Amino acid sequence: MRKQALPNCPQWLLDAHTIGEDVDYGVYHIIIWKGGTWKDGTWKDGIWTGGIWEGGTWKGPENRLLYMASLLGIVFDAQDKAVGYRSVTHELTGKYTPHWTQPLGSMTVDHLPAGSGTCCKGLHVTSAGRAYTYFGVDPKARLIRVTFGRAQLLDCDGEKARLSGGFCEEIPWPFLGQKGG
DSSP states (O other): OOGGGSTTOOHHHHHSOOOGGGEEEOSTTEEEETTEEEETTEEOSEEETTEEEETTEEOSSSOHHHHHHHHTTOOOOTTSEEEEEEEEOTTSBBSSSTTOBOOOEEEEOOOOOTTSOSSSSSEEEBOHHHHHHTTOOOTTOEEEEEEEEGGGEEEEOSSOEEESEEEEEEEOOTTTTOOOO
16 A cells, blocks of 8 residues: 555655555554554554654653653743644634634633543644644645643644643744745
8 A cells, every 4th residue: 555545644654765664554543664553643662753662651761741742842931831833724724624713812622631642632733844744735824823831731742742722823934935045
């Protein structure tokens, strides 16, 4: 099966340079990659972004949630606040869930409990650069900055973070319309 044909294949795998049998494409939401298993939005076993997993449990010395968040540039300040970014359509609807309209201001969303993975209900954020490309580049897309507290961070996989809510505001893309290289 070709990577492009996989249902809900994570973008990092679509972008990954893989050779031969490094990837074994499974069925719906299950991918075996480099000795580990990606299932339903959770890395189950093997080495993932510098950390070690065994049986779906993080075995590294780091705080997994904060480490994975830091890969996105999500770092909490002295007031336990952090910032993530999401891209929405020009009409302020979700790029993955087009029937959902992005509210601005303080919000809480329907979400599954912490530890349920990243590919499930919640408000999803990433870095500004990754938000620009996550579901393909849309030159008309709008950038939403989400400020949130530590308790609102439900899960993170190093690609995206899932939140229970936050304060959402539209900002200009920081790298569009700028000259330089």
